[in-house]
Amino acid sequence: MGARTLxxxxxxxxxxxxxxxxxxxxxxxxxxxxxGAVYMTGFGASASLLGRPxxxxxxxxxxxxxxxxxxxxVGVPVxxxxxxxxxxxxxxLRTVREYEAAGVAALHIEDQVAPKRCGHMAGKDVxxxxxxxxxxxxxxxxxxxxxxxxxxxxxxxVEGLDAALERARRYREAGADVLFVExxxxxxxxxxxxxxxxxxxxxxxWVDGGATPPLGLDRIRELGFSLVIFPLTALFxxxxxxxxxxxxxxxxxTPELEGALLFGEFTDLIGLPDxxxxxxxxxx
Numbered sequence: 117m118g119a120r121t122l123x124x125x126x127x128x129x130x131x132x133x134x135x136x137x138x139x140x141x142x143x144x145x146x147x148x149x150x151x152g153a154v155y156m157t158g159f160g161a162s163a164s165l166l167g168r169p170x171x172x173x174x175x176x177x178x179x180x181x182x183x184x185x186x187x188x189x190v191g192v193p194v195x196x197x198x199x200x201x202x203x204x205x206x207x208x209l210r211t212v213r214e215y216e217a218a219g220v221a222a223l224h225i226e227d228q229v230a231p232k233r234c235g236h237m238a239g240k241d242v243x244x245x246x247x248x249x250x251x252x253x254x255x256x257x258x259x260x261x262x263x264x265x266x267x268x269x270x271x272x273x274v275e276g277l278d279a280a281l282e283r284a285r286r287y288r289e290a291g292a293d294v295l296f297v298e299x300x301x302x303x304x305x306x307x308x309x310x311x312x313x314x315x316x317x318x319x320x321x322w323v324d325g326g327a328t329p330p331l332g333l334d335r336i337r338e339l340g341f342s343l344v345i346f347p348l349t350a351l352f353x354x355x356x357x358x359x360x361x362x363x364x365x366x367x368x369x370t371p372e373l374e375g376a377l378l379f380g381e382f383t384d385l386i387g388l389p390d391x392x393x394x395x396x397x398x399x400x
Contacts, residue, residue, distance in 0.1 A: 136347035172231030193221035
């Protein structure tokens with residue numbers, strides 16, 4: 117149902133806006149804020165699970181488990197980072213089947229050389245376009261549902277924009293449902309992406325402080341992007357808030373409670389009343 121819902125939303129005039137979730141709690145918060153989709157960020161997963169940068173340290177199994185937890189925490193479609201597919205086309209077959217079994221609505225695979233790194237970091241490299249075409253073909257053939265396959269190219273930073281656009285065309289011909297040209301460097305390049313890839317849903321990746329300039333949602337819509345992800349906004353906001361709270365507690369010796377979220381409010385937020393009602397139902 118999540119994949120079918122997402123497919124329908126991508127056909128609408130308004131872009132699908134998906135905040136990044138780095139864990140199940142942040143996914144619930146995004147849904148409670150009224151967003152109709154959630155993006156499982158690999159950068160945030162690495163930061164949350166390992167406390168380390170997004171440089172390919174998380175394993176395939178860890179990412180699938182993480183995706184499953186996010187899907188189970190929310191009722192909206194989850195779009196998941198599947199890195200480079202975790203190997204060759206045979207690995208991609210298993211990646212897609214396991215992510216699909218976890219319940220994600222869409223996943224993206226990228227054409228980076230392993231070990232991959234965040235698309236807005238320096239030092240990336242890409243595999244041959246022909247290798248990625250085979251990965252996309254494998255991903256499309258592996259799915260057994262409406263799961264959307266998003267093909268991402270990181271070639272802009274390595275081979276230039278024209279090469280990245282040519283790669284994206286080839287990935288679309290291989291069967292990708294959505295295209296993701298990572299890290300265009302100005303608005304002119306964003307417009308070129310949209311012009312070169314008409315009639316195909318496109319991803320706009322809004323990375324706070326990243327290589328792509330921030331644009332208003334109206335302008336993103338005008339350019340023709342169908343899916344806007346904000347992978348790091350919640351992670352950065354949470355990190356800053358925790359840093360500030362810990363600094364105050366270290367300075368004063370106790371937490372500052374005025375204006376803070378308290379125990380009862382938090383347990384309500386994460387669903388304790390619902391759990392208690394179920395408990396009463398089954399123990400009556």
